[in-house]
Structures are given as structure tokens and as C-alpha cells.
Amino acid sequence: MTRIASRVSQLHGEGALAVYARAKELEREGRSIIHLELGEPDFHPAAPVVDAVRNAVAEGRDRYCSTRGVPALREAIADYLKRTRRLDAVAEQVLVAPGCKMALALAMMALIEPGDEVLYPDPGFPIYPSFTRGLGATAVPFRLEEKNQFQPDTHEIARIITPRTSMIIFNSPNNPTGTVFSKAALQKIAELAKKHDLWILSDEVYARILFSGEYESIWSLPGMAERTVIIDGFSKSFAMTGWRLGYAVAPVIDAMDLLVLNTFTCAAEFTQVAAIEALRDSTNSVDAMVAEYRKRRDLFVAGLNRIPGFRCQVPDGAFYAWVSIEDTGLSAEEVQKLLLEEAGVAGIAGAAFGAGGRNYLRFSLVSARNLLDEALERMQRASVHWRAEVSR
Ligand SMILES: Cc1ncc(COP(=O)(O)O)c(C=O)c1O
Missing domain, CATH: 3.40.640.10 (Type I PLP-dependent aspartate aminotransferase-like (Major domain))
Known part of the structure; x- marks a missing residue:
């Protein structure tokens, strides 16, 4: 009987890739998706x-x-x-x-x-x-x-x-x-x-x-x-x-x-x-990228904090926004699904990063600012699903 070594059963995958696969499927069906799920810069090398x-x-x-x-x-x-x-x-x-x-x-x-x-x-x-x-x-x-x-x-x-x-x-x-x-x-x-x-x-x-x-x-x-x-x-x-x-x-x-x-x-x-x-780094591309990430962070985090039920601290580094969805009354998986399937915004439910991420969603700041603006508008509209819970 052929068998796989038991150590493999101890390994886990990465949640981002599952969301990415579903987002791609929706795109093939003609849906517009803003990709904020993968930790992959949208820049290319200098x-x-x-x-x-x-x-x-x-x-x-x-x-x-x-x-x-x-x-x-x-x-x-x-x-x-x-x-x-x-x-x-x-x-x-x-x-x-x-x-x-x-x-x-x-x-x-x-x-x-x-x-x-x-x-x-x-x-x-x-x-x-x-x-x-x-x-x-x-x-x-x-x-x-x-x-x-x-x-x-x-x-x-x-x-x-x-x-x-x-x-x-x-x-x-x-x-x-x-x-x-x-x-x-x-x-x-x-x-x-x-x-x-x-x-x-x-x-x-x-x-x-x-x-x-x-x-x-x-x-x-x-x-x-x-x-x-x-x-x-x-x-x-x-x-x-x-x-x-x-x-x-x-x-x-x-x-x-x-x-x-x-x-x-x-x-x-x-x-x-x-x-x-x-x-x-003869073209100073790192500084230019970080300056752009900073602009995206400022725009996106401020916008997220205006969406009912969302709460986001300003990150000091990396290119992620880590958003509490606790006040929506929904689970992070439900919010992830609503945002992806209805609003066309791909983020990841935080449990992919450990039990402490249960009430959070991660968005990567790897799309241009106009797309982040659009994502915020879409999320604002989607928040109708949980607004009643927030105002209780
Ligand atoms: C904390 C952390 N370490 C390591 C990596 C992997 O980096 P690499 O693509 O160079 O293997 C990542 C990528 O998401 C990461 O977030």
C-alpha cells in the first residue's frame, strides 16, 4: 500500500490562495473583482x-x-x-x-x-x-x-x-x-x-x-x-x-x-x-514604492473606518490593512463572502492567520489608489447587510 509520510498531514495551506481561486472564477464569469487578497506587490522590478x-x-x-x-x-x-x-x-x-x-x-x-x-x-x-x-x-x-x-x-x-x-x-x-x-x-x-x-x-x-x-x-x-x-x-x-x-x-x-x-x-x-x-537600487524604486504604499494606507484605512461596523488601526509597516468586523454582527467568513460574491472585493477572513484573527479581515494594499477608492465605495454599499446590527 503506497502511503504519504505523516508529516505532510501536519501542514496547512494558505487561505489567500483559496479566495484568489474563487475571485478568478468570478472574473471568468464576467464579474469585476478588486483583488486585495494576495500579498503580492502590483509593482514590477525596476x-x-x-x-x-x-x-x-x-x-x-x-x-x-x-x-x-x-x-x-x-x-x-x-x-x-x-x-x-x-x-x-x-x-x-x-x-x-x-x-x-x-x-x-x-x-x-x-x-x-x-x-x-x-x-x-x-x-x-x-x-x-x-x-x-x-x-x-x-x-x-x-x-x-x-x-x-x-x-x-x-x-x-x-x-x-x-x-x-x-x-x-x-x-x-x-x-x-x-x-x-x-x-x-x-x-x-x-x-x-x-x-x-x-x-x-x-x-x-x-x-x-x-x-x-x-x-x-x-x-x-x-x-x-x-x-x-x-x-x-x-x-x-x-x-x-x-x-x-x-x-x-x-x-x-x-x-x-x-x-x-x-x-x-x-x-x-x-x-x-x-x-x-x-x-x-539606482532608481530609488524602494522609496518610491513605500511612498505609494503610504498614500494607499492613509486613503484606505481612513475609508475603512468610515464604513459602519469596520474598525482599522493604522499599520506602521508592510502593506496590509487588518480590519475588525466584530461590530457587524457577522462572522469574518460571512463578510468575506458578501464582499467577494456581491461587492466584488476580495479580502481574506482573518482565521487564515490564526485563531486571534477570527473577527478580522485582511486587505492587501496592492491595487492602485483609484481601485482602493472603488473598493471602499463597494464595501460601503455592501454594509447595508449589517448596518442594522451596527446601529443597535
Ligand atoms: C511574513 C512572510 N514571510 C515570508 C513570506 C514569503 O516570502 P517569499 O515569497 O520570498 O518566499 C511572506 C509572503 O507572503 C510573508 O508574508
Whole structure:
């Protein structure tokens, strides 16, 4: 009897893709849909990056290459992190992978033992608990609650650490809430990590998409570089989702490198060469994108807060609006369905990001401002379905 390994039954999918599939089906039926479900920038990479990949292929940079990533890119990443995040990392600590998710998976495979307990944010990126369970470990949520502006409650984290806890995973700015963890929270998490000898997996995929202040990485806090793995990449900051390019900065590169050798061998060389151009950012495309996301955030969040039954805090980073629908009297799944099927607006019911997302919907700010305006109008009209409940 052929059978599938039991670890696969521990894995979960991503809710966004199911909504996207239904939205596409409606479009095929001739319906107009505004897509705010996927976390995929509507921008494309800057022209010099596209030129660079074309040239790299033409020059024959399409061979197997170093398992850790081409040296020039690893140097460029270390330099970029110094410039943009004041990180004191060196190229020897960098490992390139096909996508942030793969860098995340390598780090988790290298560091998590079956039976370990791994703490993760709820709501948060659904792959953290899914892959933790796939590795035979227990995923233990810590809550990000609206009453705390979605900041972690570090007393709660301290309370749920046990002798089996081996790692705390988080991402700041957070997907889906957009929260940038405060310096105080990072310091407290760092203290706990040192006290209990824990790994920190700091997913910094949205570090550049920050609406105020400078990015603080937990890696930079005293004593943390030796127990922190940073995950970052090109999908979000450089709008290079389909290029599949991410990286880890870690004190355990040798272990991760062995996993690379046993699995995908190397990331494509031509994308790596072009990524050096992306990091150079000669057209200032990152700043331009972030400025546009800021305008979208301001417009959309203000508009959402005018819709009866909706409540949305202003996110400090990333490109999501995380909206409480508690006051509509409907479930998030019902609101998601009404918005998609009747109003033609695709967002995701928050339970896709953990139990803490039960009364929320996530909208991605990945459509142009005129479409966001249109989405707001459509949602305002759809709110007739729950307005009576709100005015009770
Ligand atoms: C928090 C977080 N980490 C990682 C990823 C995956 O990034 P990549 O597409 O580079 O694998 C995403 C994408 O949605 C994300 O939101």
C-alpha cells in the first residue's frame, strides 16, 4: 500500500490562495473583482534589474553555482543590511535561497527538533505553525491583540516558555497586522531568549516597508547575533515575488548549507546577479514604492473606518490593512463572502492567520489608489447587510 509520510498531514495551506481561486472564477464569469487578497506587490522590478537578468542569461550565468549563493551577492547583502538596517553582518553569515519561505524552511529544519515547542505570533504568517508541526514540534501561539496595538505581550511570552521551548519566531512588520514590534518588546524578547537559551527567527521580509522611523532588528541587540536568524529577501521590498530569491543571515550557515546541498543545490545564478542590481537600487524604486504604499494606507484605512461596523488601526509597516468586523454582527467568513460574491472585493477572513484573527479581515494594499477608492465605495454599499446590527 503506497502511503504519504505523516508529516505532510501536519501542514496547512494558505487561505489567500483559496479566495484568489474563487475571485478568478468570478472574473471568468464576467464579474469585476478588486483583488486585495494576495500579498503580492502590483509593482514590477525596476528596469535596471530586468536588464541585469537579461544580460546575465546572455552571458551564460545559467550554471550550477555556489550552494550558499554567489559571493558578490552575499557581499552585497551584508553591505545592504549595514546601509539600511545598521546590521553588523558579514558575507560569511549570509546564505541565499530560492525565496524567503525556503530560507525560513532551511533555518527551521536546521534548528528545530521533534518534540520542541516553538512560539509564534497569532495572528501571523500561517507557515510558521504549519512547518513547525511538519517538523514534529509543537507550535505555541502568543497573541497580538488590538487592545495592545497588536504589540506582543511579553509577560504572556514569558509565561508560555517551558523547558521544551527552543525558538521564538516573529515577523516585524507583522503580516497581517502591520505592527512594528516596539524596541521595548524586542529587548524583552531578547532577554527571554538569552535567559532560556532560545533561538530567534526574525522574519524581516517587510523591514523596508516602514512608514516611520528606522528599522530595529533584534539581531543588533547585545548577545543576540549568536542566537538570531534573520530571514529577508527580494519578493516584497523589490517586488520580485516570482523570482524566488531570499536569504538568511545566521550563525548556523554550515548546517543550512548542507541542507541546500541535499535539496535544491543553489538558487539560479542569473537571478542572483540581477539581485545585486536590485540592492544597488539606482532608481530609488524602494522609496518610491513605500511612498505609494503610504498614500494607499492613509486613503484606505481612513475609508475603512468610515464604513459602519469596520474598525482599522493604522499599520506602521508592510502593506496590509487588518480590519475588525466584530461590530457587524457577522462572522469574518460571512463578510468575506458578501464582499467577494456581491461587492466584488476580495479580502481574506482573518482565521487564515490564526485563531486571534477570527473577527478580522485582511486587505492587501496592492491595487492602485483609484481601485482602493472603488473598493471602499463597494464595501460601503455592501454594509447595508449589517448596518442594522451596527446601529443597535
Ligand atoms: C511574513 C512572510 N514571510 C515570508 C513570506 C514569503 O516570502 P517569499 O515569497 O520570498 O518566499 C511572506 C509572503 O507572503 C510573508 O508574508
